[in-house]
Amino acid sequence: MAHSLMVAAMIVMTCAVEASYMVPNPGKPGECPAMFYTFLPAHKCHCDSDCPGKEKCCTYYHNSVCAPPVSTIPRCPMIRGVRVICIEQCSGNWDCKHHEICCFNGCGHVCMSPNREKPGFCGDRRFPRTCRGHSCHTDFQCYGDLKCCPTRCGRSCVMPSYWPID
Secondary structure (H helix, E strand, O other): OHHHHHHHHHHHOOOHHHHHHOOOOOOOOOOOOOOOOOOOOOOOOOOOOOOOOEEEEEOOOOOOEEEOOOOOEOOOOOOOOOOOOEEOOOHHHOOOOOEEEEOOOOOOEEEEEOOOOOOEEEEOOOOOOOOOOOOOHHHOOOOOOOOOEEEEEEEEEEEOOOOOOO
């Protein structure tokens, strides 16, 4: 019994950072695929460090298994109601530092942090039971497969649809 409690405590300590709603520590790079099918037995896990190589610990139907990550495409963030600077700071991503990308801001080209969008669509708007205002601004502030989508309460992390809603 004491051994079981000690093992459970160690798992909680090593994986606690990854279990929150917002992602403070994304673990291994990439995102869990929206769906994962394999004919081979999947390696069970509690967090990314339990998985071999580049695989991530992903949860499907209450079971956590190691799965190959999918990459996300970095995109320039949308500029809304912000005063822009008319300079040519970069001509391509190679001119930018710290994982920034070269973006057109409406007047010139500047280095910006990318807005990495997760797969899926925000079409199915299941409204949260209680309004908390904005709980996210970009997809990467949301845990796992959740996307940052507009709701009647502001932007919230929700499960995406994988077929476009017309």
